Amino acid sequence: MAEVYAARRDRLRERATAGGSAAALVSRPANVRYLAGAAPHGAVLLLGREPGGGDDVLLCARPPSGQTAEGRADEELRVQVLSAPAGDAAVAAADVAAARGADSLAVEEHHLTVARHRALGSVAPRLRLADLNRAVEQLRLVKDAEEISCLRIAAEIADQALGELLESILVGRTERHLALELERRLVDHGADGPAFPTSVGTGPNSGRGGHRPGDRRVEEGDFLSVCLGATYRGYRCEIGRTFVIGTSPADWQIDLYDLVFAAQRAGRESLAPGVECREADRAARQVLDAAGYGDGLAQLTGHGVGLEIEEDPQLAPAAMGKLDACVPVTVEPGVHLPGRGGVRIDDTLVVRPEADGGPELLTITTKELLAL
Amino acid sequence: MAEVYAARRDRLRERATAGGSAAALVSRPANVRYLAGAAPHGAVLLLGREPGGGDDVLLCARPPSGQTAEGRADEELRVQVLSAPAGDAAVAAADVAAARGADSLAVEEHHLTVARHRALGSVAPRLRLADLNRAVEQLRLVKDAEEISCLRIAAEIADQALGELLESILVGRTERHLALELERRLVDHGADGPAFPTSVGTGPNSGRGGHRPGDRRVEEGDFLSVCLGATYRGYRCEIGRTFVIGTSPADWQIDLYDLVFAAQRAGRESLAPGVECREADRAARQVLDAAGYGDGLAQLTGHGVGLEIEEDPQLAPAAMGKLDACVPVTVEPGVHLPGRGGVRIDDTLVVRPEADGGPELLTITTKELLAL
Known part of the structure; x- marks a missing residue:
């Protein structure tokens, strides 16, 4: 080294x-x-x-x-x-x-x-x-093979921690406890520690970016949003998923989920070397905008990751610059409806040319709407 | 408010x-x-x-x-x-x-x-x-009654978390797991979160200030040092204790513990309004110095706490200024013997005049040498 x-x-x-x-x-x-x-x-x-x-x-x-x-x-x-x-x-x-x-x-x-x-x-x-x-x-923008390998391991750890949580009983547990359990599992699987404070939002708190876990307990019918990441040898990844609790999601939940999923997919698919950062942002943002959710959106739909959890580049409307190969970024659009909750889907990917298979998805937990 | x-x-x-x-x-x-x-x-x-x-x-x-x-x-x-x-x-x-x-x-x-x-x-x-x-x-140096009351609650939470840990089985568990469990218990008892990253050191890692918990497991005969704190409504306290694992501490362990305990008591007893900060430091430091441990000591033997975990005043040899009534400080001397481990004892106290009963001890977990 x-x-x-x-x-x-x-x-x-x-x-x-x-x-x-x-x-x-x-x-x-x-x-x-x-x-x-x-x-x-x-x-x-x-x-x-x-x-x-x-x-x-x-x-x-x-x-x-x-x-x-x-x-x-x-x-x-x-x-x-x-x-x-x-x-x-x-x-x-x-x-x-x-x-x-x-x-x-x-x-x-x-x-x-x-x-x-x-x-x-x-x-x-x-x-x-x-x-x-x-x-x-x-x-620091463009990562070398060693750095990407650390990010891959970090993502694997986060996927494992999240996968284990999904196998446990969730109803009745508080956001705070779920967040702590996820952080314990990250460390169990070899993380240096969490990459950032784990966010767990239930019911009306679901879908809020950066929600600080509180005392609300998971209830039947809730959306449950989770955002976590592992640090491995200093490198930080991020994954976010939204689930529904109980066997039958409501229609509004299915519709909102499909919409955010479509936006996130558009964002992921837009990633390529040479693409303007603001174009990658727009790919995700315009899907939500067209559905009437443009106003309440976060400033960013994604950002670089590495030794820090929020690095350059920013995927935002006013961002300057273009994406390069070997730049890891998150794609994380979300919609939050005040009082009802919402959906957020977040992956860490590495920008790659199409000849190399296009963007490499590091966080591979399913993005189907799971009813838990 | x-x-x-x-x-x-x-x-x-x-x-x-x-x-x-x-x-x-x-x-x-x-x-x-x-x-x-x-x-x-x-x-x-x-x-x-x-x-x-x-x-x-x-x-x-x-x-x-x-x-x-x-x-x-x-x-x-x-x-x-x-x-x-x-x-x-x-x-x-x-x-x-x-x-x-x-x-x-x-x-x-x-x-x-x-x-x-x-x-x-x-x-x-x-x-x-x-x-x-x-x-x-x-x-921010001198705290009002409301602030001290938050610190008191924070200390109570830390005492509870530590007390519960002591009732569980420790041998075979890693530093990292013990630290995570303590942090979970802090939150269970109503903390906003840990006041700083919880430190757990076993065996050769014991007694090291700020040791980051690793994969070492607790063994019979170890010293076990723990330093944790709760945040309550933004206010942060700190407690540190050292225990011995197994029924019969070795002679060197008893001697080292008694020495650090004497230093920490001298530091605590020196706290009074009008006392120079460097005098409070010297009270604790000279006990360790006289026993031949002067060289490896930390810069500080204590510091203020409040909305941040390391605030003014500093208890250090070159510190300027005097203590005031209603200033909360830690007293936390320690000795670490490379390769063997060591002892650290840490309390949060509020400086009070003698007429009010002298320094108020917020962290009340026993400082007897417990064999766990």
């Missing part, structure tokens, strides 16, 4: 150099992990000028220790442990950059606070602080 | 005005919640000039809805829903402040990123951006 991290750092180095900075400071934890293999609490990565990364250094309060939930640090990367454990690693990094004679340092202005940025300026007043922008986030 | 929030906002207004700013922008979520009752995702609070708060406004992407995990918003506070749901509420607030003719706006430079700060400057170029500093964090 060491070469992978070194190659990523070299690509970032090229960008930083092209932007006019000989040194770059990466502070956002997911970005540090992407480039260094691990992101111990508070750690930052200082990227030097030397190709091959001979002067790259990971600064942290404690040395990284083997395989942990924060990852395993690239063993060929130099580690510098802070002399003051309560100190700010970013400030220490600016000090190192200045001591090396760098005249400018690109920092992540979308992550550093104003106060930390000022502290950097104070410790190294002759260092010009530039903006690295979202250069690391851009590198 | 509305008066409580209005009074807090008036106190902050006084500080902002004294600092030369007619308007203040609060963006840090715990600070927003403290002043507005709730902190919906991405919400910010704009504090106007008018005493009584007639021109204070909570800006958010969606209107807050009743009692949620994010709190219940002060119903007398004006709410402004963003016209662009993907917009930045802080930028919208700067726009409002400028439209009102404010010439300066105090912002939380320790929370706003450089990029957001710049966006504020762009939308309102004639507004001078000042630093609110940690004014809200300072207000």
